[in-house]
Structures are given as C-alpha cells and as structure tokens.
Amino acid sequence: MNYLYYPGCSLKGAAIDYDESFRAVASALDIGVEEMKDWECCGATVAKSVDKNASVSLPLGTLKSAEKEGKDLLMLCPSCYANHMSIKVKAQNDSVFKETHSLDQTPEIKQFLEVLAFDVGAEKLREGIVRSLKGIRALTYYGCLVARPFRLAGTESHENPKAMERVVEATGAQSVFFPYKVDCCGGTLLISREKVAMKLCGNLLKEAKKLSPDCIVVACPLCHFMLDAKQRAVEKELGEKIRIPVLYITQLLGIAMGIDYKRLGLHRLVTSPKALLQRIK
Amino acid sequence: MESLLIDDIPKYSLCVQCGRCSSGCPVAFESEDTPRKIIRFLQWGWLKEACESPFLWLCASCQVCSVRCPRGVEIPEIMLALRRTAQQKGWIMAGEKLLFYRTFMKMVKKKGRISELHLGLATALGKMPSHPVDEALLFLKLLKRGKIR
Secondary structure, three states, X not given: OEEEEEOOOHHHOOOHHXXXXXXXHHHHOOOEEEEOOOXXXXXXXXXXXXXXXXXXXXXXXXXXXXXXXXXXXXEOOHHHHHHHHHHHHHHHHOHHHHHHOOOOOOOOEEEHHHHHHHHHHHHHHHHOOOOXXXXXXXXXXXXXXXXXXXXXXXXXXOOOOOHHHHHHHHOOOEEEOOOOOOOOOOHHHOOOOHHHHHHXXXXXXXXXXXXXXXXXXXXXXXXXXHHHHOHHHHHHHHOOXXXXXXXXXXXXXXXHOOOOOOOOOHHHOOOOOHHHHHOOO | OOOOOOOOOOOHHHOOOOOHHHHHOOOHHXXXXXXXXXXXXXXXXXXXXXXXXXXXXXXXXXXXXXXXXXXXXXXXXXXXXXXXHHHHHOOOOOOOOOHHHHHHHHHHHHHXXXXXXXXXXXXXXXXXXXXXXXXXXXXXXXXXXXXXX
C-alpha cells in the first residue's frame, strides 16, 4: 500500500499528535506514505460559505496533483476528506464538470481509518499487537464527517458505523457503545458561535461520562480539540468534573502495538492520559 | 417577490416538508427557524427571508439532515448557497460580521494554508472572548505541548 498523504492545516497544527501517531502506526504496518508537497487548504466549510470558486478550485488542485503522481490520496481530517470527496463525486457524475476542469481520472481518496479497519483489517492488526489493552473500556466517537455524507468504505452505516470498533477490539480493548457516536461536537462553530459549540460538546461529554469509559477514541482533529482541549471549559459550564482522556484511534492502536508514547504524541494531550496508561502494562 | 435566479441553490423543490432534517438537527434548538422552514421559504419564493434567517450561520454542515432526507435534498448545500446569496445581495442578518470567514479566506489566499494560531488571534481581537483567563491558560497549555507554533 502506497499513498500520497494530504495532511491539511489541522494535522500541521493542533492535531500534530494525530500526524505523529499516524506516521508511527503506518510505518509499523508497512504502509507507504509520501507527504504531498505544496498542498493547499481544502477550504473547510468556510470557502463554501463565501467563495464558490475557491471551494472548487482548492480541492481540485489536490486531486490534479494526485492524478499527476498516479497515486491514491490519504487523508486523516474528515473535513478535508469530505471536501475532496464531493469534488471527486461531482467529477464522476458530471462529465461537463470533469471536462471543464480537465480531470482525466480521479484518484481514490481514503481516510486512514478506512485503511486500518478495512484494507489492513482486524486480523492483521491483531498480529501486530504486543501490549494487549484487555480490560480497557474505550468509547468510540465518530462525530459528523467521518461517517457522513460518504459512507466509510462505501458500505458502513451513517448512523451506526463500526469501523473504529473493529480497530479498538483488535487491540484487545472493549469498545463502549455510545448512542451519540455520530452527533456533532460543535467544533466547526467554535469561533463563530462559541456558546452553541460548547453546548454541543458539553452534552456529549456529559453523556459519555455516564458510561464511565477509560478513554474516548476519535478520528477527527476538531472532535479531538473540542473533547480534549476544551474539556476544562466544558467542565466549568456543566459544573461537573469529566476528566476522560481523549485519544486518536491511531494513538490507541499505537499503544497496543508497543510504539513509544512520545512518538505517538501522547505527551501533547491536554487532558492527561496518565491514569489510563498506568493501567496498561 | 425576488425571483430565484441564484444559479446554485440545489433541489429545494423536492422537499415534502416531512421535518426529518429538523428533528435531527443539532443546532435547531438555538434558532426559531429550522432547515425545514428555510426550505419552505424558498418554495414560497421568499428568498430574502431565507437569507436573513439566523439559522443560516448556525448550520454546522454536520450532514445529519442530508443523509436522513427521504427526498435526497442536500440541505447543508442549500444553507451554504444561501450564505453566498445573502452576501451577494447584502441581506446579511443584523450583527453578523463574518469576521471568521473573511479572515480565514484572506489567509488561504495569501498563504494557501491556515494557521490556527493566527486565525484564533485575529478573530479573538474582533470579539471579547467569553472566558479570557481560561482562554489564555489554554493557549499556554497548547503552546507548551507544541500544538500551536
């Protein structure tokens, strides 16, 4: 497996730990990753709100360079993924669009979660586990865009996807079913509508706490920022302590694969994972 | 009545007003209008009312409505198209400054990428943060952990 990796702005900033843990895990699994040079922001939901042309041209540029290199694209940020996928789908269904933007063939685009859960698969993942996470209860949370509007691997349910559970269970940990697993964390509204964002995130953390998981596992930089970095602020608004560590799926898997904590960026978490790590031998 | 000449407001006429979009909408609690209502405005030709609704700027594009819609209406795309229309026509809801959106796009055009630090700072200067001390503390924590650079 060889991919052209499109990091996106978050993976170079607040989600640097997602980038680090992904690279560590990919290299341990022999997944070839070449970082795209000169990538540009995908426009998030902002370009689509104010500048239609930019919302097309930004992802299109990425698709064209991948096409030129003849490689499939790998993304970790589901927001980047959804933006690129919608242009790809548009090109597939609209021959005029495809012609005017001179796309010959559109490359495959994958989220790393899909690669782990479906291409590598639970069985192969299990072979690489050296530090079983047996006894750890990990709550899987997808948020909006990981499983919507594009189905994971083209087949997973929008309302109850299972890709993360496959990975979690391969580590030996128990996955905790979260009824709110595909609800919005509010991250995209954090700057423009802070109160609403905090309320959405507060609801999630409050409900998660009731299930007393050892950690929450996510696959989105914005979900991670809201649930991890904003957890103190949420506690203040709720008037109750939450203190649940929030790990990227790659970090949890990396721990089970025996990868050094520092290489997984665990020291960068705002909500300390110390209690969780002490329970893992 | 304003005619709906806007090129890219998608497929609102398919909507049968069942309300599934609005029952699942995570931000509907914050607004008097719901996605269903905005689409009804469009069906009636009330473009201005739709554009001026505070709901437009609340939508998180979480896609829960679009995957549940039995008629395949891409509701978030409609909200985004209305945001653009509102700007073209100057029908922006009172008090909506679009500072975040403008700062973001300026940054993309200049550097091709976003720096979360600069985006946060630039927009923080435009409004008083609700918990300045906590925000400053979080800023230091993120800095110490190498999450902002």
